[in-house]
Amino acid sequence: MAKEAPLILKALKIVSFALIISTVALGGAAAYSAYQEYSAISKLAGSELGQMSANFSGNVLSLSGLVIPNNMTFPLSVDLNGRIWLDGASLAGFDSGRLTIPPGQVRALSVNATLDFSKALSNKTLLQQMLLNTSNLKLETTIAASAVPLVGMNITKYANTTMPAILTNFQVQLDQSGAKLSSDHSHLLVPVSLSWNNPTPISLSGGLNFTLTSIPGKAAGGNYGTGGGNFTLVSGANQNNYTLSIPVSDLSGGSLQSGAYSFEIMIFVFGNRVSFPETVNV
Secondary structure, three states: OOOOOHHHHHHHHOEEEEOOOOEOOOOOOOHHHHHHHHHHHHHHHOOEEEEEEEEEEOOEEEEEEEEEEOOOOOOEEEEEEEEEEEOOEEEEEEEOOOEEEOOOOEEEEEEEEEOOOHHHHOOHHHHHHHHHOOEEEEEEEEEEEEEOOOEEEEEEEEEEEEEOOOOEEEEEEEOHHHOEEOOOOOEEEEEEEEEEEEOOOOOEEEEEEEEEEEOOOOOOOOOOOEEEEEEEEOOEEEEEEEEEEEEHHHOHHHOOOOOEEEEEEEEEEOOEEEEEEEEEEO
């Protein structure tokens, strides 16, 4: 089912294209015809062509809403192409293919681009940036138009915006009521829920481990328990559940006490490891 993703939608909805003539080549037509075509294309160059909107369905970005009129007496050949980058890593290239607009008619241009995040996610620095912080998204769109033999032009427009963190509103929750002793009574097994919202179209899977580095009554920087397992991430709301194993000897009274519990969380995807701290109060 098609779903709009907010990461670039707002920015791209307000992108309008003003044609700017980059090259004009007058052919061997009659002087009056050349003047007529040049005047028509100049008028088109100064006009606003409407707004281009962006919609996501999974990782497919659909660009639409660009309407181009041909006010000339010659057919106008147009093509919509461009590229999309995320923090310098290429996500997609797109090309609508050539469309011929007869004289006096109007045509709408649209194109689909399948975004490939693998290159960005395979880079450890970009992976950490994308998981925990906003990233810079750049769209370059070019309209190539020609009316042979009179006019040729390239029109390029850029849209820049930010993509929210994949792990937006990341939270750790300890289920104190669900805690129970291991079979040998040496460890307290505590259900742990990790939840967040992913406002991007990115989905992935990997592994996740976490270490309990601080508990009430103990010095920070220790190892007071571990847990982990498979890690899955989809677009939208996410929740992964694990079990934290804490040595009973580290717990006052053998149970969870009120206070702050700090974790070092490690996510393993695309051959890289990203780690970050999180704290939860019980």
